[in-house]
Amino acid sequence: MESDIRLRSPNATDGMSVHQLIDRCQPLDPNSSYCNLLQCTHFSDTCVIASASSDEQDVYGFISAYQKPAAPDTLFVWQVAVDSRARGQGLASKMLDEILSRPALNEVRYIETTITADNDASQRLFQAFARRYQAEHDVNEFFDRQRHFKDQHDSELLHRIGPIVRPAPAS
DSSP states (O other), rough: OOEEEEEEEEOOOGGHHHHHHHHTTSSOOOOHHHHHHHHHHTTTTGOEEEETEEEEEEEEEEEEEETTTTTEEEEEEEEEOGGGGGGGTHHHHHHHHHHTTTTTGGTTTEEEEEOOOOOOOHHOOOOOOHHTTTTEEEEEEEOTTTTTTTSSSOOOEEEEEOOOOOOOOOO
C-alpha cells in the first residue's frame, strides 16, 4: 500500500473526504465540513493529505496544522488522522516530515500539539518525532477538563518540541 500513497497539500475538493476520514478516526473530535474545507484551502500550506495515487478522493491520512500568528517559528498540529487501512506503516510520521520539508516552513523551529493523557498513539508519534529531530520535548497541562471544558472533554496536554534540528541537505 505504501507505494500507492501520495503525500500532497490539500485543496478545496478534499474537504469532504477529510471530513469523512476524521469521522472514521474515532475518538478524534469531529469538525464541521466547512471547517475541513477551510483547512484544505486557507491552511493548505501547513496541512498534508495522504491519498491513493490512483484516486485522490481515496484518503488515507490528513494532518491539519498552522503557524501560530504570534509565533511564526511554531507549527501547531491540530489533528492527525490515519485511516485504519494505513495504520502501523509510519504514515503519520511521513506526513509530519513532509510538512516540515516545505520551503515555506523553513523558519519553523518548534512543533506544538495537544494530546489527551490516554492517547498513547499520538504520544508515541510526537516522542518519536522529537527523537528524530534531536529536539527537547516538554509536556504541560494546557486545557483543563473542568476549567476549560466544563467536564465535557478530557484535559489536553501541550507538547512542545524544539528547537528542531533539520537533517543536512544531501550532497
